[in-house]
Amino acid sequence: MVDAPAPLRIALAGLGTVGAGVIRLIEANAALIARRAGRPLEVTVVGARDRGKDRGIDLTRYAWEDDMVIMGERADVDVVVEMVGGSDGPALACARTTIEAGKALVTANKAMIAHHGLELAGKAEQAKVALKFEAAVAGGIPVIKGLREGAAANEIERVYGILNGTCNYILSTMEDTGRDFADVLAEAQAKGYAEADPAFDIEGIDAAHKLSILAAIAFGGRLDFAAVETSGITRLRAADIAQADALGYVIRLIGMADTMDGTDGKCLFQRVQPHLVPFNHPLAHVDGATNAVVAEGNFSGRLLFQGAGAGDGPTASAVVADLIDIARGEIGAPFSVPVSELEAMAAADAGSRRGRSYVRLLAADRPGVLAEITAAFRDAGVSIESLIQKGRSDDDAVMVALVTHEGPESAVTHAVRLLSGSSSLTEAPLVMHILGD
Numbered sequence: 001m002v003d004a005p006a007p008l009r010i011a012l013a014g015l016g017t018v019g020a021g022v023i024r025l026i027e028a029n030a031a032l033i034a035r036r037a038g039r040p041l042e043v044t045v046v047g048a049r050d051r052g053k054d055r056g057i058d059l060t061r062y063a064w065e066d067d068m069v070i071m072g073e074r075a076d077v078d079v080v081v082e083m084v085g086g087s088d089g090p091a092l093a094c095a096r097t098t099i100e101a102g103k104a105l106v107t108a109n110k111a112m113i114a115h116h117g118l119e120l121a122g123k124a125e126q127a128k129v130a131l132k133f134e135a136a137v138a139g140g141i142p143v144i145k146g147l148r149e150g151a152a153a154n155e156i157e158r159v160y161g162i163l164n165g166t167c168n169y170i171l172s173t174m175e176d177t178g179r180d181f182a183d184v185l186a187e188a189q190a191k192g193y194a195e196a197d198p199a200f201d202i203e204g205i206d207a208a209h210k211l212s213i214l215a216a217i218a219f220g221g222r223l224d225f226a227a228v229e230t231s232g233i234t235r236l237r238a239a240d241i242a243q244a245d246a247l248g249y250v251i252r253l254i255g256m257a258d259t260m261d262g263t264d265g266k267c268l269f270q271r272v273q274p275h276l277v278p279f280n281h282p283l284a285h286v287d288g289a290t291n292a293v294v295a296e297g298n299f300s301g302r303l304l305f306q307g308a309g310a311g312d313g314p315t316a317s318a319v320v321a322d323l324i325d326i327a328r329g330e331i332g333a334p335f336s337v338p339v340s341e342l343e344a345m346a347a348a349d350a351g352s353r354r355g356r357s358y359v360r361l362l363a364a365d366r367p368g369v370l371a372e373i374t375a376a377f378r379d380a381g382v383s384i385e386s387l388i389q390k391g392r393s394d395d396d397a398v399m400v401a402l403v404t405h406e407g408p409e410s411a412v413t414h415a416v417r418l419l420s421g422s423s424s425l426t427e428a429p430l431v432m433h434i435l436g437d
């Protein structure tokens, strides 16, 4: 008689949205997962802050561990799933001790991977254990697997996408309703689509965490979160959305990474910023809390990954996919190639990039202002494709929105700098780049 294969014994650190989702998924799909993984997935131990909290799931069949940091040291655990969050603190301590104990680690924690991914990957390689984080980027979308496995034969030329569901929900609601940012944000918080403290989302930091992880995998470079040029959506007004619409665009928060040739080899460009996206681009049709990632491979062409970027079910789907890989014995380098072989790429200078930009200015309603603005752009060598001046806005300023012809970004930055001391402007100019084909 053949012995039944040993189950993969799992510790769950954190039982919030994602943790509870993982338990529900493993319970609901246990038989098919065991068939595909070649052995059952068995949760042996769980832990969170409050043991008494009603989580709508029966936890009585699992051992309870108060200290998640020592979960990986338990004899009844093969892999720890970290679903607590935070770049440092208990999540990082849990990750380190787990790997040092020779156990595999799965995490949904993009902040921790963006800040400490290289260190953890180095430790995992040394310990010959798996470190997997599919759920950390774009929730339920298997984009890390897509790049690491499906597109592994390609040189990736560019990777970009909509990486934050909260921002996308806010932007598409502003678009549908004509309402202003603050109003839609308040509603999103009331409905639970935005956190009570939404700063990480609306300032673009969450998207920057995810972009830096994607970029490392796509380009085989050392993860460099600090180099992501990041701006969020807080300065957008309903009038920007309306103006973009009149010009044939929607506004989306886009994370964008590509490589450029620098004087000392390859440079990595990473930026999170609201962009104008042409109506005919696939990302223009990504609405609500959905995420989407585009990767351009030199043989595959454009690949589009789209789906739910958050939520208990989709995120659990990504976590359990990692667990199935581990149950099958797949380790693999966390960033596709060993840490020592990841290329150290200098951060590319945005100024040398070319493209078209949208610039919105709010100016005092007095004669000569338009001439002053156009003179600054002329003096900076920026060629204007279209310019629209709108009547008084709510705060007694006029709005001037212009779109530039293709040219160096440095020239637009120069024009904005020329205007920075102007007493005519009532607010700093807002620059958004236009997504090219």
Ligand SMILES: NC(=O)c1ccc[n+]([C@@H]2O[C@H](COP(=O)([O-])OP(=O)(O)OC[C@H]3O[C@@H](n4cnc5c(N)ncnc54)[C@H](OP(=O)(O)O)[C@@H]3O)[C@@H](O)[C@H]2O)c1
Residues within 6 Å of the ligand: 013, 014, 015, 016, 017, 018, 019, 047, 048, 049, 050, 051, 053, 068, 082, 083, 084, 085, 086, 090, 108, 109, 110, 111, 135, 136, 139, 309, 310, 311, 312, 315
């Ligand atoms: N939510 C999503 O859709 C989503 C999507 C992708 C990735 N992620 C990532 O997944 C991770 C978890 O997110 P989540 O939404 O599930 O968070 P959450 O709902 O806030 O859950 C966090 C869990 O961690 C526990 N916890 C917090 N501090 C702890 C500590 N010091 N010791 C032990 N347990 C502690 C909490 O315990 P109590 O329940 O007892 O308070 C809770 O169960 C984060 O890294 C997040 O960025 C989330």
